[in-house]
Amino acid sequence: MTLKTTLLAATACLAFGASVVATASPTLCTVKSSGGDDAPALIAALQSCPKVTVPKDTVLSIRSPMNTTDLSNVHLSLEGTLKYYDDVDYWATNSFPFEFQATYTFWMLGGKDILVDGGGTIDGSGETWWQAWTINSTVVRPIPLTIFKGKRVVVANISMIQPPNWFNLIHTSQDVLFTNVKLTAQATTVTPKNTDGWDTYRSDRVVIQDSVINNTDDCVSFKPNSTNILVRNLICNGSHGISVGSLGQYPQYVDIVENIMIKNVSLSNVSNAARIKVWAGPNVGSGRVNNVTWDGIPVTNADQAITFDQCYFNVSDELCKEYPSRVNISNILLRGVAGTSSGKLKALTASIKCSPGAVCSNIVVDDFNVTPPSQYGAATTICENLTICGSSALQFNCTGTGSGQACS
Ligand SMILES: *[C@@H]1O[C@H](CO)[C@@H](O)[C@H](O)[C@H]1NC(C)=O
Ligand SMILES: *[C@@H]1O[C@H](CO)[C@@H](O)[C@H](O)[C@H]1NC(C)=O
Ligand SMILES: *[C@@H]1O[C@H](CO)[C@@H](O)[C@H](O)[C@H]1NC(C)=O
Ligand SMILES: *[C@@H]1O[C@H](CO)[C@@H](O)[C@H](O)[C@H]1NC(C)=O
Ligand SMILES: *[C@@H]1O[C@H](CO)[C@@H](O)[C@H](O)[C@H]1NC(C)=O
Ligand SMILES: *[C@@H]1O[C@H](CO)[C@@H](O)[C@H](O)[C@H]1NC(C)=O
Ligand SMILES: *[C@@H]1O[C@H](CO)[C@@H](O)[C@H](O)[C@H]1NC(C)=O
Ligand SMILES: *[C@@H]1O[C@H](CO)[C@@H](O)[C@H](O)[C@H]1NC(C)=O
Ligand SMILES: *[C@@H]1O[C@H](CO)[C@@H](O)[C@H](O)[C@H]1NC(C)=O
Ligand SMILES: *[C@@H]1O[C@H](CO)[C@@H](O)[C@H](O)[C@H]1NC(C)=O
Ligand SMILES: *[C@@H]1O[C@H](CO)[C@@H](O)[C@H](O)[C@H]1NC(C)=O
Ligand SMILES: CC(=O)N[C@H]1CO[C@H](CO)[C@@H](O)[C@@H]1O
Numbered sequence: 055m056t057l058k059t060t061l062l063a064a065t066a067c068l069a070f071g072a073s074v075v076a077t078a079s080p081t082l083c084t085v086k087s088s089g090g091d092d093a094p095a096l097i098a099a100l101q102s103c104p105k106v107t108v109p110k111d112t113v114l115s116i117r118s119p120m121n122t123t124d125l126s127n128v129h130l131s132l133e134g135t136l137k138y139y140d141d142v143d144y145w146a147t148n149s150f151p152f153e154f155q156a157t158y159t160f161w162m163l164g165g166k167d168i169l170v171d172g173g174g175t176i177d178g179s180g181e182t183w184w185q186a187w188t189i190n191s192t193v194v195r196p197i198p199l200t201i202f203k204g205k206r207v208v209v210a211n212i213s214m215i216q217p218p219n220w221f222n223l224i225h226t227s228q229d230v231l232f233t234n235v236k237l238t239a240q241a242t243t244v245t246p247k248n249t250d251g252w253d254t255y256r257s258d259r260v261v262i263q264d265s266v267i268n269n270t271d272d273c274v275s276f277k278p279n280s281t282n283i284l285v286r287n288l289i290c291n292g293s294h295g296i297s298v299g300s301l302g303q304y305p306q307y308v309d310i311v312e313n314i315m316i317k318n319v320s321l322s323n324v325s326n327a328a329r330i331k332v333w334a335g336p337n338v339g340s341g342r343v344n345n346v347t348w349d350g351i352p353v354t355n356a357d358q359a360i361t362f363d364q365c366y367f368n369v370s371d372e373l374c375k376e377y378p379s380r381v382n383i384s385n386i387l388l389r390g391v392a393g394t395s396s397g398k399l400k401a402l403t404a405s406i407k408c409s410p411g412a413v414c415s416n417i418v419v420d421d422f423n424v425t426p427p428s429q430y431g432a433a434t435t436i437c438e439n440l441t442i443c444g445s446s447a448l449q450f451n452c453t454g455t456g457s458g459q460a461c462s
Contacts (some may be wrong), residue, residue: 083102083103084107085107085112086108087112087113090115091115092115092116093114097120100125105131106130108131108135110174115137115139116161119149121150121162122162122164123162123165123204125166126167127167128168129169130172131171132172132173134175135177136174136175136177138160138178142182142186142193142194149194149196154277154278157223158196158197159197159198162200164227166206167206169207170207170208171210171212172211172212173211174213175212175214177214177216178216178217180218180246183219187244187247188244195219197221198217199214199221201227201230202227204228207227207229210233211233212235213235213236215237217249220249220250222251222252222253223252223253224254225257226255228259230260232265233263234264234265236265237251237267238269239270248271250269250274251265253276254276254277255278256279258282260283261286262283262284262286263286264287265288266291269293272293272294272295272296273290276298277301278301281311283313283314283315285316286315286316287317288320290321293321293323295321296316296319296329297330298329299311300333300367301331301343302332302379304339305337307341311341311344311346316328317350318350320352321352321356322354322355324355325356325358326359327359328348330363331361332409333366333367334373334374334379334380336377338379338380338381339381343381343382346385347389350390351390351392353393353424354394355395356394357396359393360419361406362405364379364381364412365379365408374410381412383408383412383417384413385416386416386418389419391419391422392421392424400426400434401432401433401434402426402435403435404422405436406436406438406450414440416443416461417440417441418442419444419445419447419449420446421445421446435449437452438453439453439454439456440459441459441461447461
């Protein structure tokens with residue numbers, strides 16, 4: 055069903071991308087550096103030409119926000135660089151705000167049948183914002199690329215560097231493919247801040263594949279209402295892993311993360327490889343995490359390879375029992391999470407905690423094999439208030455409510 059549809063849609067989109075013919079003025083359709091703000095020219099070109107080229111060796115300076123959410127049949131061949139101008143004060147009042155987690159973006163890209171490729175680079179000039187953050191942690195840090203209200207959008211063969219915040223947000227979109235993308239956040243003066251690779255929100259049928267990520271926060275994160283998503287063939291270095299959530303933070307919302315396949319993702323130097331964070335306690339939201347698979351997950355130097363917490367955020371055992379999570383977790387498969395841990399938590403390699411009184415069912419762990427540094431002895435795990443099924447069940451010493459359930 056859905057994933058197949060996604061790939062078909064993506065393929066159709068690639069075919070359309072290759073077949074478009076530039077008919078409008080070639081001057082308009084090739085955007086070169088003006089020496090000033092190049093955003094208006096880029097927007098005008100995207101709104102008038104079927105194919106827009108940013109030539110190699112061109113660096114476009116983006117000094118004003120770009121709202122291109124009304125595009126149709128556009129191919130942006132980004133061969134050069136698109137660089138955001140690092141005027142922190144300007145962007146604090148001129149970027150586009152989203153209600154969700156108080157995020158902002160420089161560029162909303164949406165509409166239908168859009169292809170971005172070309173081998174070029176989107177440079178977020180992030181280091182200026184990471185520095186600003188050390189002085190003011192609420193400084194507005196815009197996201198370099200937000201696919202917003204997009205349908206059939208392909209981003210392929212580009213690099214992205216230095217995002218002030220997350221690299222990419224996929225928001226209220228369907229049939230989105232990212233393929234062969236390189237993400238790198240690296241700083242010389244401070245640590246890059248919140249540089250998630252991709253966050254998905256209110257989006258359906260998304261594929262993220264064949265990419266290399268070098269960052270300091272989630273490699274991919276599924277936020278509320280992320281459905282039918284395939285993540286495969288990624289190499290993530292230095293991240294917080296592939297994460298669901300957090301969900302259930304806002305009492306007025308139902309949060310759904312469902313039908314997610316994560317396959318062949320290798321992670322090194324990470325805090326976690328697989329993570330689920332779901333809120334409990336008074337005044338939380340509801341929803342479900344259902345049918346999520348991590349399959350083929352080599353890890354190197356992971357602090358705690360698996361971290362599932364249904365008593366997030368910082369909810370005591372007592373409070374979690376009194377106010378159980380209202381976000382159910384079911385049908386989770388972790389297969390082949392294997393490699394080494396960092397020893398940061400000594401021998402501990404996994405922690406799976408469910409909220410007593412909430413649904414947390416059919417959690418299957420197969421072929422789990424994460425080895426701590428030899429001085430800490432054999433690997434240990436934490437498992438509270440659920441039953442773990444699968445070939446690695448015996449590695450989990452589960453206690454509390456739900457720990458006696460039978461596995462089907
Ligand atoms: C972005 O552009 C769309 C289409 O023109 C418009 O409807 C929308 O209001 C704009 N959004 C913002 C935040 O400017
Ligand atoms: C990406 O690059 C590869 C290798 O050069 C090429 O085969 C493919 O067609 C490109 N895809 C897009 C969408 O540009
Ligand atoms: C921090 O940044 C926020 C957002 O731009 C701004 O409203 C606030 O005034 C700044 N605080 C300080 C102390 O500069
Ligand atoms: C990853 O970032 C580090 C510095 O933070 C840098 O040395 C390394 O070259 C980067 N790797 C890639 C593949 O970009
Ligand atoms: C798994 O991912 C790696 C890294 O992206 C890639 O080289 C390899 O071909 C993938 N394996 C399969 C079976 O797709
Ligand atoms: C991984 O990240 C670390 C820390 O930033 C960096 O030193 C290293 O070069 C990176 N490795 C690769 C392969 O990019
Ligand atoms: C998620 O989808 C459900 C069902 O359509 C809806 O009730 C809920 O408001 C959505 N939540 C968010 C955060 O958009
Ligand atoms: C579970 O999710 C996968 C991946 O999205 C999908 O292929 C499969 O059909 C889903 N299973 C069910 C029972 O819906
Ligand atoms: C992990 O990080 C260390 C430095 O922190 C770096 O030397 C190493 O290359 C990284 N490992 C990988 C596989 O990138
Ligand atoms: C977590 O809760 C404990 C006990 O209520 C409190 O002392 C601590 O400050 C909290 N930590 C965070 C990060 O909120
Ligand atoms: C399981 O955990 C309980 C409580 O922490 C402990 O008493 C027991 O020895 C553990 N059993 C195994 C086999 O590790
Ligand atoms: C309600 C319940 O059984 N809660 C338990 C969850 O697991 C922890 C750790 O084993 C116990 O302390 C709680 O009693």
